[in-house]
Amino acid sequence: MxxxxxxxxxxxxxxxxxxGLAAGGVWSGLPxxxxxxxxxxxxxxxxxxxxxxxxxxxxxAGEEIVAxxxxxxxxxxxxxxxxxxxxxxxxxxxxxxxxxxxxxxxxVATPDHVHATATMxxxxxxxxxxxxxxxxxxxxxxxxxxxxxxxxxxxxMGIGVHATDNYRRVVELVRGGAVGPIREVVVWCNKAWGGDxxxxxxxxxxxxxxxxxxxxxxxxxxxxxxxxxxGQWRRWWAFGGGTLGDMACHLVDLPFWALELTLPESIAAxxxxxxxETAPTELSVTYRFPxxxxxxxxxxxxxxxxxxxKEVAGHPVPAMGVMFVGETGSLFADYGSWKxxxxxxxxxxVAPPQSIPKSVGHWQExxxxxxxGGPTTCDFAYSSRLxxxxxxxxxxxxSGRTISWDAATGKPVGxxxxxxxxxxxxxSGWTL
Amino acid sequence: MGDGVSNTAAVLRRRSLLxxxxxxxxxxxxxxxxxxxxxPVPAVVEEGFVPLFNGTDMTGWVGNVTGYVxxxxxKLVCSPGRGQGNLYTAREYANFVLRFEFxxxxxxxxxxxxxxxxxxxxxxxxxxxQILDDGAExxxxxxxxxxxxxxxxxxxxxPGHQRPVGEWNEQExxxxxxxxxxxxxxxxxxxxxxxAVKDPAILSKHPGLxxxxxxxxxxxxxxxxAFRKIRxxxxx
Numbered sequence: 001m002x003x004x005x006x007x008x009x010x011x012x013x014x015x016x017x018x019x020g021l022a023a024g025g026v027w028s029g030l031p032x033x034x035x036x037x038x039x040x041x042x043x044x045x046x047x048x049x050x051x052x053x054x055x056x057x058x059x060x061a062g063e064e065i066v067a068x069x070x071x072x073x074x075x076x077x078x079x080x081x082x083x084x085x086x087x088x089x090x091x092x093x094x095x096x097x098x099x100x101x102x103x104x105x106x107x108v109a110t111p112d113h114v115h116a117t118a119t120m121x122x123x124x125x126x127x128x129x130x131x132x133x134x135x136x137x138x139x140x141x142x143x144x145x146x147x148x149x150x151x152x153x154x155x156x157m158g159i160g161v162h163a164t165d166n167y168r169r170v171v172e173l174v175r176g177g178a179v180g181p182i183r184e185v186v187v188w189c190n191k192a193w194g195g196d197x198x199x200x201x202x203x204x205x206x207x208x209x210x211x212x213x214x215x216x217x218x219x220x221x222x223x224x225x226x227x228x229x230x231g232q233w234r235r236w237w238a239f240g241g242g243t244l245g246d247m248a249c250h251l252v253d254l255p256f257w258a259l260e261l262t263l264p265e266s267i268a269a270x271x272x273x274x275x276x277e278t279a280p281t282e283l284s285v286t287y288r289f290p291x292x293x294x295x296x297x298x299x300x301x302x303x304x305x306x307x308x309x310k311e312v313a314g315h316p317v318p319a320m321g322v323m324f325v326g327e328t329g330s331l332f333a334d335y336g337s338w339k340x341x342x343x344x345x346x347x348x349x350v351a352p353p354q355s356i357p358k359s360v361g362h363w364q365e366x367x368x369x370x371x372x373g374g375p376t377t378c379d380f381a382y383s384s385r386l387x388x389x390x391x392x393x394x395x396x397x398x399s400g401r402t403i404s405w406d407a408a409t410g411k412p413v414g415x416x417x418x419x420x421x422x423x424x425x426x427x428s429g430w431t432l
Numbered sequence: 433m434g435d436g437v438s439n440t441a442a443v444l445r446r447r448s449l450l451x452x453x454x455x456x457x458x459x460x461x462x463x464x465x466x467x468x469x470x471x472p473v474p475a476v477v478e479e480g481f482v483p484l485f486n487g488t489d490m491t492g493w494v495g496n497v498t499g500y501v502x503x504x505x506x507k508l509v510c511s512p513g514r515g516q517g518n519l520y521t522a523r524e525y526a527n528f529v530l531r532f533e534f535x536x537x538x539x540x541x542x543x544x545x546x547x548x549x550x551x552x553x554x555x556x557x558x559x560x561x562q563i564l565d566d567g568a569e570x571x572x573x574x575x576x577x578x579x580x581x582x583x584x585x586x587x588x589x590x591p592g593h594q595r596p597v598g599e600w601n602e603q604e605x606x607x608x609x610x611x612x613x614x615x616x617x618x619x620x621x622x623x624x625x626x627x628a629v630k631d632p633a634i635l636s637k638h639p640g641l642x643x644x645x646x647x648x649x650x651x652x653x654x655x656x657x658a659f660r661k662i663r664x665x666x667x668x
Contacts, residue, residue: 076504087535088504094511097656101538102598 036104038371042128045069045099046107047092047118049079050230052132053109056158057083059363060107060130067099072230073208090210092118100125105370108132109158111229113239114216116141120148120432128154128370130363133249134241135380135387139395140423143410144432146384156366156376157383161250161335163359167257169351170322170333174258176352178340179326185255185300190308190319193234193243195278200224217430235278241394242279243304247320248390249383252300254322254333256386259298261289263385263407269397271307282307285393302393315341395421481531481663484521484648494550495520499653508659510542510652519650520550526645527667530605533660536597539568540657543584545649546607547640554651558640560584561605561614561622563650563657566594581614581621586634586641589614590621600660608667 036042045067046057057065057079069089070076076088089095092114096106106122108115108131116136122129123145135157136142149155161167174182202222205211211223218238226232234240255261264287271283282305289298303309310316312323313330321334330341340346359365365376388410395412396403398421404413412418426432477483487506490497499515500508526547534542541564548558564571564580576582581589581603593616595601604615614622626641635641650659 073504089507090504091501094501094503094509094656097511098509098535098537098658099598100656 036371038368040371042105042367042370043103044105044107045095045103045127046079046086046109047095047114047122048107048109048132050075051109052158053107054079056107056109056130056132056363059361060367063367066103067095069095071210071213073210075230091213093121096121096125096127100127103127105129105154110216111214111233111239112137112241112245113218113233116145116432117217117426117430119145123148123153123155126153128366129380130156130158130366131380132158133383133387134245134390135249135383136391137239137241138423139388139391139410141432142384142388142391146380149380149384152373154366154369154373154376155380155383156362156369157249157378157380157387158362159250159253159378159383160362162253162257162378163362163365164335165358166333166336166338167254168354168356168358170254170331170338171258172352172355173331173338173340174324178329178349178352179324179331180328181296182259182324182326183296183298184325185259185298186303186309186312186323186325187248187251187255187300188303188308188312188317188321189243189247189251190305191243191247192281192305193240193246193279194281194305195235195275196281198227200227215427217424217426219424219427237277237279237394237398240279241391242283244283244285244302244390244393245279247304248302248393249386250335251320251322252302252390253378253386255298255300255324256382256389258324259289259295260292261298261300261389262292264288264300264389264392264405265290265407266402266404267392267396268402269393271397274398274400279394280397281305283393283397285396287389287393313341478531478663478665480665481529482665484530484532484662484664485659492522493519494522494647495649496653500650503658506660508662510650510655510657510659512654512656516653518545518554518652520545520548520647521649522647524645524647525607525664525666527608528606528648529665529667530607530648530662531603531664532662533600533602534563535600535658535660536563536565536594537656538565538597539570540565540597540655541652542655542657543651544605545647545651546605546612547643547646548649549643549646554640554649555584556638556640558643558646559586559612559638560651562589563652565597566591567597581616583612583622583624586629586638587612587622587624589616590619593617593619593621606667 042063043066044060044063046053047069049068049070065083065086068079068083068086069092071090080088105128108118108129112134115131119129119131136145203225205223214229234246266288269285271280284307285302287300291297313325321332324331329345332339332341340349368374369376395418399417401415401417403415403418406413485508488502496515496517496519499511500519501511503509543563544561545554546559548554554560562578562580562582562584566580576588577585579589579591580594602617606613610626612624613620
């Protein structure tokens with residue numbers, strides 16, 4: 001503790017670092033780890049180790065997993081058997097503080113409500129970030145994270161389907177004009193991550209769960225068995241975004257990419273009367289996107305739960321998918337297939353030549369880019385706009401208003417009812 | 433889906449019980465593996481030693497109990513910004529063998545107080561055994577008695593026995609009457625007879641050298657670093 005008489009005080013460098021963090025500034029005081037060469041392994045710290053985090057870690061396991069963090073001691077213990085040399089933590093803030101000097105990159109794969117606080121801390125430390133979808137819990141967080149990522153850090157949002165050949169072929173078909181100009185897109189999914197109507201009795205959390213850390217920036221509430229953790233938190237506005245928040249980042253990604261959408265100019269939603277606590281089990285959202293250069297305006301509709309259609313544009317459809325409705329036909333797509341409709345009209349159709357390079361894999365793109373500085377396909381510039389768009393569907397639903405959205409400022413026009421649903425106040429000790 | 437043109441592309445706290453276990457594990461004799469977290473180990477306590485940190489909460493400690501945070505695997509993490517000041521044992525200790533492990537961050541700076549009162553500057557009114565990232569560029573020009581393990585400003589430690597930053601180090605401190613030794617990663621880096629300190633300037637600045645007992649403490653709140661397996665055996 002004592003460095004008196006040394007000439008360079010501790011405060012001068014570490015003090016600056018912690019002050020910068022506390023003030024929400026850039027973590028500039030700690031010595032940065034030298035850039036990683038392509039032959040070196042990335043040193044990665046993981047925020048979250050179960051669920052999608054487990055899958056992400058598996059795909060990153062060729063690199064060096066130096067630290068892992070989970071609020072659930074059982075989940076952490078399972079991960080520890082797979083990554084025995086990783087230092088273990090329950091609080092990602094402490095992990096990043098202690099590991100900053102020896103990590104290059106951070107995986108964030110927690111419930112949605114923790115994404116932004118963990119991602120921002122990592123970005124401020126100058127770490128590359130891979131974050132699960134949706135990028136953030138709120139619209140305001142999406143904008144803040146995107147701005148913080150603008151300084152040369154390598155970022156990727158976890159929507160692995162983006163890396164498939166199938167999505168590439170669909171984008172080539174759309175851009176090649178297979179169904180003519182497209183003004184309408186329908187996206188649906190019959191999942192129903194809504195409130196289940198059960199009454200939850202507060203009980204003490206399990207001894208192995210750090211409930212306060214699980215809550216993170218969200219307002220304090222009692223634990224209830226089976227209500228939130230693990231795997232039920234999506235039903236609650238405080239932690240997730242229902243089916244839209246879960247699935248739309250995967251599915252709306254396809255028209256976003258193919259039609260070069262950025263942000264909607266208006267958003268309207270329909271569903272049962274909004275519940276203040278839980279997401280609906282069925283929801284429809286209508287997004288209107290402005291023209292982009294030669295591309296006409298687009299109306300994109302989303303339907304989930306029991307509102308998922310059995311038929312779109314006159315064609316029977318499966319439980320989940322995307323329909324591009326063009327002037328000369330329709331193009332159905334899901335994760336692994338596509339079809340031009342009606343079938344007889346497209347008999348003998350010759351697909352355009354492949355023009356979009358094959359992906360090396362969604363995780364590998366990020367790993368490679370961290371080492372070489374190359375691009376990723378779902379960096380936070382792209383994925384924050386996708387996330388903002390998705391989340392605005394819930395904002396429109398919860399506010400009960402059709403929202404005119406000023407994409408330039410990220411503000412609703414003449415719709416104060418929407419404001420409370422765009423951001424949240426964080427609990428003491430948590431910050432962006 | 434009808435018979436559309438198709439391309440199915442190939443894709444595709446109650447924590448108490450547990451705490452007790454962790455606390456015991458934290459004083460295992462199993463040596464730390466460099467650069468690695470230890471997998472959970474059976475609760476093996478060295479003969480005569482008791483844990484100072486229970487692995488779960490700050491029972492038994494006073495002072496900056498918010499700036500030192502219990503973490504996974506029995507770690508005690510010093511987190512800047514969560515609290516100010518030093519952390520001390522509630523109890524006083526006179527003669528003892530203290531063993532612990534520590535893990536530094538770049539430029540980390542802390543200190544181990546022994547035979548210290550709760551008030552005043554422990555380096556002078558007690559003794560401070562420096563905890564420092566000796567390899568940091570910013571400390572390149574420090575005095576020998578400022579290096580890690582040194583009895584601050586009194587007895588210089590033998591340098592060069594720290595493991596690289598980010599790896600766990602094992603330290604033993606023996607304070608037995610006027611004899612103080614510090615062993616870092618198996619090498620004795622301080623072997624001091626306090627009665628051999630004769631410099632009147634040092635003696636007048638360091639009344640703490642004459643104390644026979646006091647609190648054990650961690651003297652810092654500005655650098656992130658971690659401790660674990662903090663255990664003590666009192667000597668007669």
